[in-house]
Amino acid sequence: MDPRWQAVLARDSAFDGRFFYGVLTTGIYCRPSCPSRHAKPENVSFHLTCEAAARAGFRPCRRCKPNEAGLAEQQAAMVADICRFIEAAEEEPRLEELAREAGMSPFHFHRVFKSVTGVTPKAYASAHRSERVRAELVRPGASVTSAIYGAGFNSNGRFYATSNEVLGMKPTDYRAGGANTEIHFAIGECSLGSILVARSERGVCAILLGDNPDALARDLQDRFPQASLIGGDVAFESLVAKVVGFVEAPGLGLDLPLDVRGTAFQQRVWQALRDIPAGETVSYSELAKRIGAPKAVRAVAQACAANTIAVAIPCHRVVRNDGALSGYRWGVERKRALIAKENAA
Numbered sequence: 001m002d003p004r005w006q007a008v009l010a011r012d013s014a015f016d017g018r019f020f021y022g023v024l025t026t027g028i029y030c031r032p033s034c035p036s037r038h039a040k041p042e043n044v045s046f047h048l049t050c051e052a053a054a055r056a057g058f059r060p061c062r063r064c065k066p067n068e069a070g071l072a073e074q075q076a077a078m079v080a081d082i083c084r085f086i087e088a089a090e091e092e093p094r095l096e097e098l099a100r101e102a103g104m105s106p107f108h109f110h111r112v113f114k115s116v117t118g119v120t121p122k123a124y125a126s127a128h129r130s131e132r133v134r135a136e137l138v139r140p141g142a143s144v145t146s147a148i149y150g151a152g153f154n155s156n157g158r159f160y161a162t163s164n165e166v167l168g169m170k171p172t173d174y175r176a177g178g179a180n181t182e183i184h185f186a187i188g189e190c191s192l193g194s195i196l197v198a199r200s201e202r203g204v205c206a207i208l209l210g211d212n213p214d215a216l217a218r219d220l221q222d223r224f225p226q227a228s229l230i231g232g233d234v235a236f237e238s239l240v241a242k243v244v245g246f247v248e249a250p251g252l253g254l255d256l257p258l259d260v261r262g263t264a265f266q267q268r269v270w271q272a273l274r275d276i277p278a279g280e281t282v283s284y285s286e287l288a289k290r291i292g293a294p295k296a297v298r299a300v301a302q303a304c305a306a307n308t309i310a311v312a313i314p315c316h317r318v319v320r321n322d323g324a325l326s327g328y329r330w331g332v333e334r335k336r337a338l339i340a341k342e343n344a345a
Contacts, residue, residue, distance in 0.1 A: 004046050007032045014285065014294065020047045020066050022058040029053035034064035076295065078102055079116040083124065092125045118293025118300070119265045127263035185220060186232030187213045188240045190247045192334050195310075196220060197232075197240045203257035207243060207310045209330035247311060250278045250342040256312055262303070265296075269303035276317045278342045283321045305329060311338070 007015040013033040022029040023039040029047065030036060047053040050060070050067045060067040069077070082102055086093060093101075098121055099109040113121050183205065185198035196216040198206040206223075208216045221229060232240065239256075246254040260270060268291045275290075276282055282290070288300045304315040305327065316335045320326050328335035 001041060002046055004032070005041055005044065008044070009038065011035065020050060020053050021045065022047060022053050022056060027058055028061045029058035029066060030061040031064045031066045034061055034066075036061065036063050075112050076116055079113055082113065082121070083117075086121070086125050092122075095121060115293065116295050117265065118268065118288070118291055118296040119263075123264040127265065181227040182230055183220070183227050184230045184232055184236050185217075186236050186240045187216060188237075188244050190244045192247060192330075192337060195240070195244060195247070197243050199236070199239070200259045202259035204239075204309060204312060205259040205261070206308050207312055208308065209310050209334055243311065247338070248341070250338075253278075254312055258309060258312060260309070260313070262306065265293075265299060266303040266306055269300055270307060270309075270313045273304070273307070273313050273315055273317065276314060278314075278317075281317050281319045281323075281339065283323075284318055285321055287318055301326075314338075317342075 004015070004019055004021070008021055011033045013031075015032040018032075020029050020031065022045045024043045024045065025039065029050070045056065047056060047058075053066075054060075082098055085098070085101055095106050095110060098113075099106040102109050102112075104112070110121065113124075117124060119127070181200065183198050183200050185196060185206075187194055187196045189195070192209055193211045194209070194213045194216055196206065196208040196210075196213070196219075197204065198208075198220055206220060208219055210216045210219075217229075221227075243254065243256075260267060262270065269287065272287055272291050284301050284304075285294070285297050288294050288297045291300070293300070301318075304318055307313050307315045307329065310316075310330055316328060316338045325332050325335055325339075
């Protein structure tokens with residue numbers, strides 16, 4: 001039996017738009033989530049598009065209207081418009097203002113926005129302001145004060161209260177490319193190639209994999225061109241050995257203090273990744289459900305791709321819905337090898 005039939009039986013809206021099904025006895029085609037009475041499976045055919053269903057002689061269902069934008073698509077388009085509205089605003093808009101723009105009550109808008117993006121409107125606006133202040137700080141000729149106000153913060157005090165979480169350092173140091181920041185690092189070798197481990201005063205801030213040790217060092221330096229990069233001493237070398245040991249024998253476990261910097265949504269995804277036990281994998285859609293944002297599958301995939309702390313934040317444990325391996329920042333073959341080691345542990 002076609003596996004898509006289970007989605008029809010479950011009326012799973014997650015499959016809406018991915019395929020349509022036609023009913024031979026009625027001559028109509030529907031979305032997987034259509035609430036109509038189920039037909040017998042032998043009378044059902046599957047089609048990838050509305051056009052394909054129409055060419056096969058089916059007409060659209062009047063109940064689920066498969067040839068029109070579904071509720072999920074309408075909500076996604078509305079949220080995309082609101083995100084652009086937030087990004088264009090001089091100051092962070094209030095919830096009531098955003099709800100009016102969307103034509104919804106504040107409560108309903110808040111619920112829909114979080115369902116689509118995985119974060120609240122306030123968290124999205126805060127993350128966008130953080131990105132703006134980073135961009136403003138590195139703009140030639142901009143002062144720290146002008147960068148703060150230019151990013152939409154209405155007071156210096158409000159920004160400085162969160163600057164360490166936003167930037168990981170003082171604004172003047174960030175503007176200077178990480179000046180006055182010490183980052184200890186060392187490069188080792190493992191079965192996956194070269195591995196770089198870097199640590200700030202807050203914790204491990206990067207674990208990078210690659211084929212060329214010099215390229216890994218340049219990658220770290222590009223992130224903080226003015227930071228003091230300090231080669232690891234004997235104590236630090238033991239940290240690298242611990243990471244290498246985990247790569248080779250995942251059963252040993254790896255518990256490190258991490259210096260994790262990202263948007264509120266990215267941090268939720270990265271924490272969920274750390275909760276996946278070694279030897280298990282989840283799909284991007286399952287991970288989205290675990291963080292309470294089942295519709296934000298694409299954003300979850302983007303957060304996985306943005307992770308710069310390999311193995312400690314195990315984005316290699318996320319696979320496609322069919323179990324196949326997809327992109328990995330450090331190469332699909334390394335992803336395959338990491339999963340194989342964990343399955344064998």
